[in-house]
Amino acid sequence: MSDSAVPRLTESAAWQALGARAGDLRGWRPPLKGTQGEQRFRRFSLQLDGLFFDYARQPVDETTRDLLLELARERRLPERIRALFAGEPVNATEGRPALHTLLRAPEGSAFPVHGADARAAVRTELARMTRFVDRVHRGLVHGWDDRPFTDVVNLGIGGSELGAAMAVQALSRFHQREAPRMHFASGSDGVQLEDLIRRLDPATTLFIVASKSFTTSETLLNARAALHWLEACAPEGAHLARHWVGVSANEEGMARFGIPEEQRFRIWDWVGGRYSVASAMGLPVALAVGMRHFQDFLAGMHAMDRHFEEAPLPVNLPVIAGLLQVWSINFLGAHTHCVLPYHQRLARLPAWLQQLEMESLGKRVDSGGRPVDYHTGAVVFGETGFHAQHSFAQLLFQGSCPVAVDFLISREDASGLAVFHGVAQAQALGQGRALMTGRDRATLAGEMIRAGVDEEQRQALLAHREIPGGRPSNTLVFPRLDPYNLGRLIAFYEHRTFVQASIWDINPFDQWGVELGKQLTRALLPAVTGETDPAADLDASSCGLIRILRGAD
Numbered sequence: 408m409s410d411s412a413v414p415r416l417t418e419s420a421a422w423q424a425l426g427a428r429a430g431d432l433r434g435w436r437p438p439l440k441g442t443q444g445e446q447r448f449r450r451f452s453l454q455l456d457g458l459f460f461d462y463a464r465q466p467v468d469e470t471t472r473d474l475l476l477e478l479a480r481e482r483r484l485p486e487r488i489r490a491l492f493a494g495e496p497v498n499a500t501e502g503r504p505a506l507h508t509l510l511r512a513p514e515g516s517a518f519p520v521h522g523a524d525a526r527a528a529v530r531t532e533l534a535r536m537t538r539f540v541d542r543v544h545r546g547l548v549h550g551w552d553d554r555p556f557t558d559v560v561n562l563g564i565g566g567s568e569l570g571a572a573m574a575v576q577a578l579s580r581f582h583q584r585e586a587p588r589m590h591f592a593s594g595s596d597g598v599q600l601e602d603l604i605r606r607l608d609p610a611t612t613l614f615i616v617a618s619k620s621f622t623t624s625e626t627l628l629n630a631r632a633a634l635h636w637l638e639a640c641a642p643e644g645a646h647l648a649r650h651w652v653g654v655s656a657n658e659e660g661m662a663r664f665g666i667p668e669e670q671r672f673r674i675w676d677w678v679g680g681r682y683s684v685a686s687a688m689g690l691p692v693a694l695a696v697g698m699r700h701f702q703d704f705l706a707g708m709h710a711m712d713r714h715f716e717e718a719p720l721p722v723n724l725p726v727i728a729g730l731l732q733v734w735s736i737n738f739l740g741a742h743t744h745c746v747l748p749y750h751q752r753l754a755r756l757p758a759w760l761q762q763l764e765m766e767s768l769g770k771r772v773d774s775g776g777r778p779v780d781y782h783t784g785a786v787v788f789g790e791t792g793f794h795a796q797h798s799f800a801q802l803l804f805q806g807s808c809p810v811a812v813d814f815l816i817s818r819e820d821a822s823g824l825a826v827f828h829g830v831a832q833a834q835a836l837g838q839g840r841a842l843m844t845g846r847d848r849a850t851l852a853g854e855m856i857r858a859g860v861d862e863e864q865r866q867a868l869l870a871h872r873e874i875p876g877g878r879p880s881n882t883l884v885f886p887r888l889d890p891y892n893l894g895r896l897i898a899f900y901e902h903r904t905f906v907q908a909s910i911w912d913i914n915p916f917d918q919w920g921v922e923l924g925k926q927l928t929r930a931l932l933p934a935v936t937g938e939t940d941p942a943a944d945l946d947a948s949s950c951g952l953i954r955i956l957r958g959a960d
């Protein structure tokens with residue numbers, strides 16, 4: 408949606424009022440104790456069917472929240488949400504809609520104005536997936552020696568890997584007994600594939616080539632290498648085509664690679680790679696957990712879609728969360744965002760979120776092509792919370808750059824081992840509390856006196872031991888890590904991303920920036936491998952490094 412009718416963001420009234428407000432609220436510690444604290448907790452948190460979002464630890468008051476909501480209306484967020492669901496070409500630079508919400512819309516729900524054909528295609532592919540998963544589980548799809556497949560290797564990268572890899576791991580408790588083991592290989596150095604083929608049985612290994620474009624070099628390299636492995640291992644005349652499944656919008660590419668028609672699954676140009684896990688790109692998930700759970704996964708996403716489309720802005724989870732992102736990035740100067748799931752099965756969530764947010768929001772011009780004069784997107788990083796506590800959390804507490812933190816906590820214990828009961832949850836709460844309250848000098852001095860530390864040493868240490876506090880965080884509590892709730896989490900983050908893009912008036916569905924590096928790789932490869940000399944116009948640094956890599960220096 409081009410926004411020529413809307414004033415430039417930084418000139419808007421709400422933006423300027425927020426700017427004026429930020430000075431007072433930066434570093435502010437909201438009242439979190441007593442009646443005031445309780446009221447705050449109620450007013451600055453949202454609930455949606457067991458999903459609980461607490462933002463009371465953000466330096467935001469009611470006036471600020473109202474201004475953020477006003478900003479959302481000024482930037483026509485409701486109209487943009489409608490346009491997204493209506494299938495309008497919201498991906499303007501590629502002239503397409505972004506219909507990922509259609510992938511998880513159940514039979515009978517209203518479909519977007521522009522989505523009737525798309526809807527039928529989605530249904531067809533889902534039905535084909537269902538048949539395929541069922542046949543694999545029943546051992547009816549098999550390799551060259553007629554034994555059922557024991558292992559599946561997904562060959563795809565970025566959006567054609569991260570969502571599925573994250574979900575397969577997140578849902579490991581739901582893996583079916585009859586499901587083959589799931590693996591992922593994507594690197595351009597071949598290490599992941601090499602490590603896999605060392606231990607897999609080629610006769611019972613199925614490969615999924617997952618690539619929307621079917622031109623991505625890492626994926627095609629891995630596919631070629633896997634094919635060589637199968638050819639080298641299989642007996643003369645073995646039927647190798649059975650070992651291949653394709654997921655792509657490039658039918659011809661899949662056919663050219665030799666993937667049999669019945670094992671080619673389609674996605675469409677209107678699904679962005681990083682938004683595609685609900686399509687056949689989620690086949691590894693469906694194979695692992697079975698179609699019934701995969702349907703629950705879709706239902707969870709759909710529930711969040713409905714909420715995002717229908718809930719009024721002030722009680723809309725992705726809207727409030729997205730506006731808080733804007734507040735922290737543009738007004739509080741937190742350009743780094745840390746996500747800490749306190750659940751080992753969500754270990755890949757930070758990597759998935761990194762692509763979702765950084766590929767979507769890493770844009771420097773607005774919808775009209777004008778350079779933006781405000782920050783867009785944050786640097787996203789993260790790790791399972793308990794591991795982060797023993798590695799990088801120090802910087803969150805005492806470092807000099809502000810970081811916005813998201814805690815993710817499951818109400819149900821992640822494991823069934825009684826010894827661990829409540830520990831991860833307590834740790835997450837402790838970290839959030841410590842970030843906000845910190846530890847002041849008077850408290851520290853008292854502690855040191857009681858511990859017998861002398862005056863001189865106390866003075867020398869106080870500044871080092873002080874923890875300033877006032878560092879904000881959000882906490883998202885979900886009932887348990889199951890397909891439905893994982894679906895809700897995924898859609899929550901997708902829509903939170905869309906909200907930020909809408910405020911900043913940037914396109915979250917394209918990724919032109921990654922193309923240049925790909926082109927240059929193609930141009931440099933012959934020189935790196937020694938087939939040709941470096942091009943005459945190549946820069947001195949590249950030439951020097953090529954010489955070193957070739958062992959010529």
Ligand SMILES: O=P(O)(O)OC[C@H]1O[C@](O)(CO)[C@@H](O)[C@@H]1O
Pocket residue numbers: 564565566567617618619620621622623626680681766918921
């Ligand atoms: O599915 P494809 O076409 O192989 O692309 C893989 C990934 O590569 C990217 O284009 C970035 O290089 C992502 O946007 C995408 O998810």
